[in-house]
Amino acid sequence: xxxxxxxxGIVGRTLxxxxxxxxxxxxxxxxxxxxxxxxxxxxxxxxxxFSAWKQQHPEIQLGTFAQTAAHGEILLNAxxxxxxxxxxxxxxxxxxxxxxxxxxxxxxxxxxxFPPLLSIVNTDSLGExxxxxxxxxxxxxxxxxxxxxxxxxxxxxxxGEHHLLVCGNDTQAKAEVMSLLTNEFGWEYVLDLGDxxxxxxxxxxxxxxxxxxxxxxxxxxxxxxxx
Amino acid sequence: xxxxxxxxGIVGRTLxxxxxxxxxxxxxxxxxxxxxxxxxxxxxxxxxxFSAWKQQHPEIQLGTFAQTAAHGEILLNAxxxxxxxxxxxxxxxxxxxxxxxxxxxxxxxxxxxFPPLLSIVNTDSLGExxxxxxxxxxxxxxxxxxxxxxxxxxxxxxxGEHHLLVCGNDTQAKAEVMSLLTNEFGWEYVLDLGDxxxxxxxxxxxxxxxxxxxxxxxxxxxxxxxx
Numbered sequence: 001x002x003x004x005x006x007x008x009g010i011v012g013r014t015l016x017x018x019x020x021x022x023x024x025x026x027x028x029x030x031x032x033x034x035x036x037x038x039x040x041x042x043x044x045x046x047x048x049x050f051s052a053w054k055q056q057h058p059e060i061q062l063g064t065f066a067q068t069a070a071h072g073e074i075l076l077n078a079x080x081x082x083x084x085x086x087x088x089x090x091x092x093x094x095x096x097x098x099x100x101x102x103x104x105x106x107x108x109x110x111x112x113x114f115p116p117l118l119s120i121v122n123t124d125s126l127g128e129x130x131x132x133x134x135x136x137x138x139x140x141x142x143x144x145x146x147x148x149x150x151x152x153x154x155x156x157x158x159x160g161e162h163h164l165l166v167c168g169n170d171t172q173a174k175a176e177v178m179s180l181l182t183n184e185f186g187w188e189y190v191l192d193l194g195d196x197x198x199x200x201x202x203x204x205x206x207x208x209x210x211x212x213x214x215x216x217x218x219x220x221x222x223x224x225x226x227x
Numbered sequence: 228x229x230x231x232x233x234x235x236g237i238v239g240r241t242l243x244x245x246x247x248x249x250x251x252x253x254x255x256x257x258x259x260x261x262x263x264x265x266x267x268x269x270x271x272x273x274x275x276x277f278s279a280w281k282q283q284h285p286e287i288q289l290g291t292f293a294q295t296a297a298h299g300e301i302l303l304n305a306x307x308x309x310x311x312x313x314x315x316x317x318x319x320x321x322x323x324x325x326x327x328x329x330x331x332x333x334x335x336x337x338x339x340x341f342p343p344l345l346s347i348v349n350t351d352s353l354g355e356x357x358x359x360x361x362x363x364x365x366x367x368x369x370x371x372x373x374x375x376x377x378x379x380x381x382x383x384x385x386x387g388e389h390h391l392l393v394c395g396n397d398t399q400a401k402a403e404v405m406s407l408l409t410n411e412f413g414w415e416y417v418l419d420l421g422d423x424x425x426x427x428x429x430x431x432x433x434x435x436x437x438x439x440x441x442x443x444x445x446x447x448x449x450x451x452x453x454x
Contacts, residue, residue, distance in 0.1 A: 211425050224453050
């Protein structure tokens with residue numbers, strides 16, 4: 001399958017590397033390829049400058065956001081939540097039409113320091129805004145509630161005994177994404193919360209995560225839903 | 228110990244009954260005692276009119292909010308979150324000064340139907356607003372993230388293998404509340420999230436709970452934090 005990963009930060013890189021390892025044809029996309037490759041200092045969230053990481057992953061193609069969306073049969077949004085909508089606006093509608101978008105982003109506002117606030121909250125969510133702005137995409141919210149190390153390696157924690165949440169309007173798209181999460185990323189507990197409006201509740205889990213990171217002194221944590 | 232429970236709905240009744248069962252001297256408070264006792268129809272959230280419930284609990288005293296606060300050495304807020312601040316304003320400052328308040332309320336706005344929105348969110352919380360308005364009280368946020376049946380009976384679910392969250396500014400007050408929750412209510416997993424600002428993250432857990440009730444067809448659920 002051809003995947004297009006939008007965003008070259010630590011989330012985009014981790015997802016791209018895992019999908020390539022699973023023998024998918026992966027392109028990772030950025031705003032400006034030349035600028036990205038010219039950077040020699042590590043990113044805020046990544047241990048390596050992108051160009052060094054890219055050399056370790058020759059099998060992963062690099063393109064603009066538009067080229068990456070054109071490449072992917074399934075797209076993943078790994079851009080910062082505060083620029084996600086703007087990123088999609090640089091892509092031709094034809095390259096989004098009918099495609100699944102796995103939205104891993106959170107609408108975080110770091111302008112007041114850490115922990116960030118949510119810039120969209122309560123009555124709306126980033127997942128819903130993307131779905132409304134691009135109604136022909138099939139937005140599936142997923143992977144936004146956990147730290148990147150767990151996204152593609154849930155068994156690093158308690159042998160995978162914790163939950164991943166997903167939501168979205170398209171049942172078939174959700175089934176495809178849930179199958180990917182289970183069969184390729186290793187998630188045993190994937191729970192469908194319903195339509196894309198559940199993005200609100202998923203994005204509103206970030207504040208409790210920030211608190212838990214702080215009091216438990218680890219970001220390698222998650223919730224198990226007990227019923 | 229003398230407890231004052233503010234609010235006569237299902238949460239107030241459940242907490243009052245449990246504390247009385249533990250041999251505490253409990254008073255439960257309402258706005259207007261005569262009006263409450265005159266009601267003959269069940270409350271929206273309670274199976275019995277209050278007067279019928281009260282007859283089953285002769286050991287529990289009934290008073291106004293002001294009388295109840297005067298009675299209690301420890302207070303519990305079991306009023307609806309949208310009226311909590313107003314309730315505390317009917318109480319003499321001397322009857323709040325230096326007392327622990329266990330705040331179980333959530334700032335829910337049902338004006339758009341179910342699920343409710345949060346009327347305070349993201350940059351503030353009900354727990355913080357109460358603490359700011361009554362700075363000499365020691366507000367401990369607790370019990371707001373679970374359905375009432377679990378509050379005093381955590382072992383009804385998975386033999387108690389799930390987490391209760393608390394937060395508050397006063398370390399000694401939190402220790403006292405956590406001891407009550409563990410030794411009298413039966414909570415084995417009580418996690419201190421830090422200062423009262425963590426109320427935000429706790430109140431923002433309500434939306435995910437509403438979704439989970441809906442998709443799992445039960446309100447008897449909770450989270451276990453896996454690390």
